[in-house]
Amino acid sequence: MENWLTKRANLTPDRMAIRFGETTLTFADMRNRVLQIAGQIAKHVDDNARIALITPNNLTGYLMILAIQQLDKTVVLLNRRLSPREMAFQLADAAITTVLQDDAFVGELANVHQLNFSAILATEAEPITPVATFELDKVTSIMYTSGTTGNPKGVMQTFGNHFYSAVGSALNLGLTPNDVWLAAVPIFHISGLSIMMRSLIYGMGVVLYERFDVERINQELLTGQATTISVVPVMLKQLLAQLPVGAVYHERFRTMLLGGGPTDLTTLEKATAAGIEIVQSYGMTETASQVIALDASSATRKLGSAGKPLFPVEVRVQKVNDADKVGRIQIKSPTLAVGYLNRPDKYAEAFVDGWFDTGDMGWLDDEGFLYVEGREGDMISSGGENVFPDEIESVYGEADAIAQMSVVGIPDDRWGAVPVAFVMFKDEQTMDFEALRNFGRDRLAHYKVPVRFFETETFPRTASGKIQRHKLRDQLTTAHEIK
Template identity: 45%
Template sequence: MSTETIPNWLEKRVALTPERPAIHTQESSITFEELRTQAMSMAGKLTSLGVKKGSHVAIYANNSLDFVRFVHAISYIGAVGVFLNTRLTKREISFQLKDADCDVVIYDQDISSIIEDLGEELAIRSHSFAEISKQNESPYEPQLEVAMDEVYTILYTSGTTGNPKGVMLTYGNHWWSAVSSALNLGLSEEDHWLATLPLFHVGGLSLLFKNVIYGMPITLLTSFDEQEIHNAIMEKGVTIVSVVSVMLKRLLAQLHVDEAYPSSFRCMLLGGGPAPKPLLEEAASKQVPVIQTYGMTETSSQIVTLSAQDALWKIGSAGKPLFPAQLTILNNHQKTGAQTIGEIVVKGPMVTSGYYKRPEANEETIQDGWLFTGDLGYVDEEGFLYVVDRRKDMIISGGENIYPAEIEEVLLGVDSIKEVGVIGQDDDRWGEVPVAFVVLHEGVSLSTEEIYSHCVRALAKYKIPKMIYFEDYLPRNASNKLLRRELGNWLKKRGNAE
């Protein structure tokens, strides 16, 4: 069977609308033709550094034009991009670079210390964007067609047990994600998307593909700034902003009683976990359209999305599966009826073919094209999805996914700690933050400061427990499995006692 191919997206976009604005930053704006020229130039420079078709090239950088150029440069070469979260520790980055078999890592010189250290330790070549800009270009055969089943990106997602897994996403996965979103939200000549989410997360990265496939300008921010975003909506023609709950909350606080967004503003596209109903009601009261989505790295971003016409009468719902996608709710592998909670299982051309070098996980998670998400939810009588729990044990803090098992593994590396249980605690700013319940070995003492000192070396800042509770034992069932729900009850009792 022949492989389906389509034109390279940026190449096709330039053929259609070369002079249309592509990317706006605080410093400059470039057209699609300028983006193509710059991306092809970077591809030549990467080629001179030994990058070739099939190379695994990691990027460690914050949002920038260099990041955008890189994403398109590797498509011209046919290399695979491995996107590293800049908030991770040296230990976490080291694991991902080795696990993904990276040949080279490209980094932002402003945040270079971790990569410079690792380059020597792991014998992986590393080059800053500043170094690449001075590099001579080598001739290469630009990939002017892309094969839809070819892996384009690898993004790491935390697992409920063990180490993170690299999610392989093909050109076809990213293409169908962009097309499916357009079929739901519609397209307008006036559309202008504001990119606030990190480009190393799938929610941010997906905008770079929508950008060229739709021919839609995006304004790229280096970080979340509610005042800057508010101004962009009010004064610069931004029509769509991708947010997580904590961002939406801060943006609504910027909107004064006598203010309203322009009628051209289409929506806040809200992902990153279930949103509190009071927050959605506040948005509705301020006439801010919010369209909830449900998705994950494994689905190339959203796979279930509320439509604009349903946003106000289905508050709290993530919506219905996008046009090419399917969804079912299973309980003990049996389909459930309406209003019955079970595991959310999805299928569609935007769903990953699997995890890199994880055959056992692939066999368990993906069956006949159906992705078993591990998340709990239900559908109502009209088929609208409601997400009850975002992967049973997962903590979502400011849009970042945190798995307790990863923190527990680090804490159990402390000799004095016998047992540990980590859960999420509600937080006004971040939605949730991790807290840890710790049991020490008999006869030893350990301070909170010593635990934090250990965590700082091994965990990203947002994963470090915000509170440590010392206990004599942890609640477990007959199979000795930790009862996290009971830990939640302990936390509530502490809160009531305080």
Template identity: 40%
Template sequence: MIPNWLLKRAALTPHAPALSFQDRTWSYLELKEEALDRAGKLRSLGIGRGSRIALLGGTSGEMALLIHGCLLAGIEMVMLNSRLTAEEIEYQLKDSQSEWLVCEDAVRRKTLQHVCRSIVYDELVQLNREPLQLEQMWEEDRTLTIMYTSGTTGFPKGVRQTAENHTSSALSAVLNSGLHDGDAWLHMMPLFHISGFSILARAVLYGSEVRLFEKFDAAIAAEEITTGRVSGMSVVAVTLERLLTVIENGKLSVHPKFRTMLAGGGPVPVSYLKRAEQCGLPVLQTYGMTETSSQTATLSAVDALRKPGSAGKPLFFTDIRIDGQTEPFVKGEILIKGPHVTTGYIGKHTSTQVLRNGWLHSGDIGYFDDEGFLFVSDRRSDLIISGGENIYPAEIEAVLAEHPQIVEAGVCAMQSDTWGAVPAAFVVARSAIEEESLRKFCQTRLAAYKVPKAFHFVDELPRNASNKLLRKDLRESLTSRK
């Protein structure tokens, strides 16, 4: 059994700072009361323990209150990416069988669907609050969140994340990085991502503060870090570089309180790590995925400088091995085991087997060095990581295939100085078609970051003897076109 996080934390440290957003700060007692208010208003709609609803909105104080309200009340949350198109959102609402959609007014235009009932934040807060019975303890296998991750079939998969998954992930993280009085985490990540949600979860378990902002702002981040307001922050490579530039140009000094710059979402260039060292920023590279409820391996502070490029060692409750390999420096697929690993998918992928002989097959390629440090050589062979966002080519290919003039399409990663990588499409067309027409077609069906940044018209796509598309050949052809 696991304590209902916020009930327990508010009882232990009621007056400790819990959350700040814009000009408002909540103590843990105040956060509990506001979360109870949201839970009671959801209850007035018939939403209670065991219900499943979808949340759609940006990073805001109201979204954080809704999340905590759902957690208190035992409501399963489907965390929708606010950058998705209406079509993509509709698919996830149908697949998850969400009973309600709760969204912010700014994204109301994306909710023109009849899949489930919906309500915006402003309407919800006007409702009367109904009393509800709260559980003091949770079963370990209770589903808290569902997050969609792109599937190799082109259909996103809804990943179940349980109380045990999130709790063990948070405990593993603190055993690696430590906990100090007055710790506060600078939160500039999307709340619908596992990275963003896990910051909220860790804070409640640790009793630390979350300093929440709507989006990443390098100047504000630099001020928070150099003035000693925060002790940690999560970034991806592209946001780390922007932050480094502000610190370097301003000749700023990192405050001694700041201990952890957690870098995920793909490998960080060694040049960035060297610049961070010069700035006094302790960058800890980490490796994880939606199926592992955030981190599964992280580099500790004491090893950060001597193991650049490493994702560190498996966290305390985690086992990682390289499939079929026992010797150091030999690459293979990364396999993961532990209480933080999802128990399964929902909807269309309910029958998809998550574990094989107890191990999650990540699809990522890596190796251990002779000291047991994990290095991730390649992300999933076809995965495009663009500014921390995961993009699967098959999803884009499926959209392009819907165009009446397209025979087939292949998508691969194209290098980008800004985002690390962006999608590029190779298209076999039935007749002449304008590139801009294809781009607009994709924009109505895909989030902006998934829309190909280049279209190449070809006579045929490279395939092997089994007729499998060879995306590696597509990537190589991009190089030859330069």
């Protein structure tokens, strides 16, 4: 397919492409800015460079991602909240030579060339020829996801993955030439990157926010400056909580796309009263964003459901016994990533008869609506971030005093869920709350650090010795909390 940016600058040169703060760029403007930046990056890197990006949601970071595409290079998107240890692992795993970083990022990274955005923008551009085509099977983006076991894996997403994702979304949500999507979710996540790709494919404007500024975002939606927004439950609740009484979103506002788990009836009713059509959705990094969605019209009748598979997507639930209600949720989709970087074995393991096993458990009702019952390994969805207990447990396993730890998620009004830990010490307790928390904060992104710790002397286990997390959760009210 022809280079999407070239194509958009040709098809819809005068349409708004991006607004960030006071700056608005049309597609023609954006193409010019991106090619300029691509020429500036080219001055610093050679053909063999492997580029990673560290940026919050800002205009320069946005344009950098597009510029790396124009240079026919894959961009590795790093979560800027990673600990140095996590960052080092991902940089080494992806064999990164050059890190393009927002000036606000101050970490020193070993064995890579770090380039601040301001330094790049101050460079005299060299002339470049943008890549002619976006081949659908080319890997354009890599982002790391922590699995239920072991190290994070680099998910390799192709242009084809992003294309089919955008098409599947349009076939579900519709599409108008006036659509503008507000992106306050991170562009280094698939939730944000998929908005950028939709923008190129649809010719759609994006309003980019660096922080989730509840008041200003409510103003955007009340005045119809954006027609669509992606949120996680904590964002939805904040928007509703701060809405003036009786206020209703503008009629141009079409859809609030909610990821990160289903919402409750009270929230749904509040949203409806405020003229907000919520489309709940289910997806992951490996599926290049949403693959299952629940339309507002079915939300009350199918409360708690994730919805139905998008048009290009198929879902099935594999049960161990026919009599079981719940089974493993498996997906077929042209949006499925082509692999985990350096770990073809791990990716192959996730497939059963050509179906991708999500690691989630659930069931389908007789109308084909999917209900997600729980996550294998009990992944915790916290404020839009996926937190995997196994990863936290493996880090704490390195503490001398700790014999064993098990992490579960508990509901949280603000973040949806947060991790808490059950700890078994080797001898008597030798770490207090402060020590436990600091041990985690030195090694993990802060949102992964358990917020409470409980002491235990034994763990409930299955016959095969696996810890039963759901039984641990039952002990929360009785267990001894470490202060």
